[in-house]
Amino acid sequence: MSGSGRRAGRGLGGPEARAGWLFVAPAFLLYAAFLLVPVLAALLFSVTEVDRFTWQTDFVGLDNFRYIWSDAHFWRSFLNTFEFISLAVSGNVGMGLLVAVLLERRMPRVLLYLLRFAYFMPVLVATALVSLVWKFLYSTDLGILNYYLRAIGLPALGWLSDGRIAMVSIVIMDVWKHFGFFMIILLAALQGVPRSLVESASLDGAGGWRIFWHVKLPLIAPVVLFCITYATIGGLQVFDSVRILTNGGPGDASAVLVLYMYEQTFGAQDLGTGSAAALTLLVVIVLVTALQFAFSRKVARE
């Protein structure tokens, strides 16, 4: 054992090792430049007061954290972010699963490709562009949605100006934009379920719903959990659609954490509080992700 260890050690020396380091270096340098350094910088900024122009830096301890934690707007943004996640994750994964189930059936191959492409296409379009189009659709006076509501005799809705539904409007756009991504992943998972198991269940008299619920869903559960985790992390980072559609409004009805970070850093020109908000968000993401991984391990064991 120890001999093989020494052989392995010798294997890492010399030209091979240098080549190995050279192969690893570009990726590591990119990682360091765009992830490690910014994270370390955010850590430093969060406990300092920095002048962006002179780079004069004063250590302020936890003042920046105290500032944002005593800010009602921060907590409203915090709660809104979780409201967005709960709605957007259910919508994206639920809709993705529903459409995947509908597509996982015998149909002409061309039609299947066409439908998959149609549902996936919004994923390929830039969120900023899509948000501008949806902003027009949602317009209270000129929007096409209210045009049809009025046409069937219903009152127009303040899709983006009514605090009670502004967040829902953002989620509707988010689901339209992203569910295709989850649909593709879940469709692949469904197609990976052994056909023999489905046929056995069918021979035992199980209908389509029972086969899905008792055979397919347990088998694709890890993939569903991955989708939920992925959608949750994306939800925690939501920014561009909110910024363009409502800018967090009306009032702070749709304000989210990343928008708060942006306002502090670039609106108030305060790197310290912006970084403190970013680190708070980081901790939240780590906690939520750890919980979801723990849950997924439990599900996998069962």
Next chain:
Amino acid sequence: MKRRLFTAGLATLALAGRAAYAAPPPADIKATLKLFRPATEADISEVNHAIARFKIRYPNVEIKVQYTPTASWAEYINQLMNALSSGESPDVLNIATEGVATLVGRNLLYDLSDILATDPDAKELLADVEPNLLNALRYNGKLDLLPTEWNTVVVFYNTDMFQEAGIAPPAAGWTWDDLVTTAEKLTKRDAAGNIKQFGYFVPGGQFALTTWFQTNDTDRLTPDGRKSNVRDPKFRESLMFLHDLIHKYKVAPTFTVNDTGYAAFSARQAAMISGLHPLVRVLRDAKFTSADVQVVPYRRKQVNICGVMGLAMTRATKNPALAWEFMKVLIDRDMENEIAGNVRSIPARRSSADLPVWTAFPQHWSLFYGAAAKAKPLTAPPNFAQVEQIMMRNIEAYLTGNREIDPTIDNLDQELAQAMSRVKW
């Protein structure tokens, strides 16, 4: 000895700096200057012409212009601050009253004292500008920017709609109550009760909204701009009045942040709006001639607001003498006459605001420059962008009916107090 040499060196550098203004750089100088500017179509055309004039004198100087939209000044300031801190700082920049304290408070602008005291072109410009306008560019009494254009808020009204409703145009001393009465007469509904024409449009920008505070003898911040003033009952009264226009009297449409109302006015959906001079160009281009202007109505104090666009050099410029020569082209008489000719804004020079092309429309054009001597600058602290975000977010919540007045005032006061506590003056 070393100390003496150091002092002598500093003195030489200082003298060299002054000498640079006395003697402009040679015509064959090779350099690049960067300009940060707003980005309307007319702006771009005016700057291109100014660059062409500058190139006649300095053919080897390259000018790079970064145009940035000014839909919101907070956003413009953010973009400018990013440019200034990027290591690719502009040499010359435009900034309005809204961002003066943000820049001067951080000592980012070049000290123009010597230039203003000695350069004949600077003296000639300042002699042609209403002195009160310069107050909108001063910070702690110091002037580091020169005015290029400015704006105030007036009420634009549709003369045809007034005629149809059989009411006289608003008089110079009209009050808030007069506005309500007039707007009610101008609001039209169809048989089903749907409003087809609004009497007034509540402006969605902080500058025009501020007139509603100033004419009630109050403002969002204390006069020194350092503390929240929203607990002043007069501020609350102003907000409630705007709310009533939309929800009680129903003479104004839904409040929308950043919506100036120009589109609604041009489309004849609103009979009156609080607007700035750029609307004149919009109307002229649309051949919309049935419009005139009147001063804003008041409740406690008749007052005009002003915001002035300034031009400045940055401390980061490596070639201040050349940058100053370029600045002079951007504020010379040709440039000012072109601003007037484009009917884009109120030129800073009084003489340009008298040109026939500028005074052709509307009938009471004289109300614009006429306000210059008494106009009160918008209060803009160094954290203007943050204050604007806080104000507009909370005002939007109240005026769209999503929040009551008490929590709005409480929220505004708490957020403003917290934001102002971190400002370095």
